[in-house]
Amino acid sequence: MTGHAERTAKAAPRPGKGRRGGTSGWIPDQHGAWVMVIVPLIVGVLLARPAPVHVPLAVAWFVGYFAFFAGGLWLKARGPRKRRYVAPLVTYGVICAVAALVVVMMRPTILVFGAVFGPLVAVAVWEAWRRRPRSLLSGESTVLASCAMIPVTAWAAGDPMTVRLWVATAVIALYFCGTIPYVKTLIRKRGDRGWFTGSVVYHSVAAAAVTGLAVVGLVTWVAVPVFLVVALRAWWMPRRAERRGTPWRPRTVGFGEMAVTALVLVAALVPPGVFQPVTV
Template sequence: MTNATATQAGKSRRVEKPAAKKRRGGVTGWVPNQHGAWVMVTLPLVIGLCYAGSLRGLPILVPLVIAWYTGYFAFFAFGLWAKAAAVRKAQYVTPLLVYGGICAAASIAVLAQAPHLLWWAAAFGPLVAIAAFEAIQKRPRSLASGISTVIAAALMVPVAVDAVSRPITPHMMAVTGLLAMYFSAMIPFVKTLIRNRGDQRYVIGSIVAHAVALVITGGLVYFGYLHWFTAVAMGAALVRAWWMPWQVARTGKRFSPKFVGNFEVIFTVAVVIGIALAP
């Protein structure tokens, strides 16, 4: 009886441990846990605010920032709600409604001051629709979802400038394109090291995406829309898009998500430096 009791107790402990771990690591829907997304969501907005650059614009820029972040939080909660089992959907409704309500109120405050910003809905609408469709199909991390999201984030550069009625220059649009290309190419690259490690389709796609981005960046540099250092940054990103998956295939070494994220900071900073060096 003693041995049977001990065995049963051991089985109970093995069953209960994953449940406890799940509770500790659970996602409530209030705070997005996609750490890499924070940079993609924040960087274009910060650059746009720098170009907007006037304290007189605070009455419209403050609600714009609130609308942008709460919109992102609401969409994150929506993604969790869409993929959750029926019994768990209710826990994501409250953050979805709270963030959605704040986003709507802040957006109204922005449009009340600058009604002309409404035309940006023509650009954001299809991108949000693609991401929402992928979430409903339970593919929130698909390439289509990721790329549509980062393009929408990049558009915050001209939106912030347009909000204060400053002219959107060709340089600003070149920066918007640069950010969209860099982050879009980063998505398949990260997949080659983590979720789709060893899948040659992603490796080839990542390298091609970086190569195309480098060529376009070089063209923008040639015509004077970007600083030459941005091409250097994109060239370095292309090299790492080839080298790191090659190292994984050659040595069998795996890069941890934390290492990949920290290493990516170097290239993101290089892109920002290139943008900051523009006259």
């Protein structure tokens, strides 16, 4: 983690850490990404039905994320440091390929989603190669690829692509895509008026879109106050940090997003017609 105190020469490195304090590539240190890796797979299973194919699919997905993380480090490294990341990249890459092959053998038509994942992964790899792994383009492409796992999970089980499935995917994608600019306004782009304005506008549009979905009966009305809270926090959190003159701690931001993510999942998974407003 950047800003971390250097270890003394005699101190033993922690698991997943290199001898000079950097990550070895075996264990991803981007803790916020774990939610985006885990949630779509779980949501897909909940909206579809558990099936044997989900086991190799989960292995391919999680190990694929590990391989992507190690690959990003390999692309950024220069000179001899590249060798540090070869072992995790090759190991995870082989495991991912084998698991993916099993999925394809069990459900060959799943290859149609290559048209979705291919361009998104290509964009993320390109940004990593250009040494811009934290760019908005890279972040949004990986988020969209993550959300695409919801329909992939249902397709793998042989379930139909229902309207509810696609709407839930859209609701979760609206939220996750917004976390990229929101977190930047609190940390890396703190105090940047352009990023702040863009984040607030995006979240306002997302709240309006979810309200429209509720009006036509595609999502429960619970989703409306949830996304209003999401939009409010996109405005209030950066403003509060600016007024008090101290930034939010990453841990505080992380715990807050865990709570908001739980609310968004309720909004996406509760069937339409539940908790509808009472008309007089």
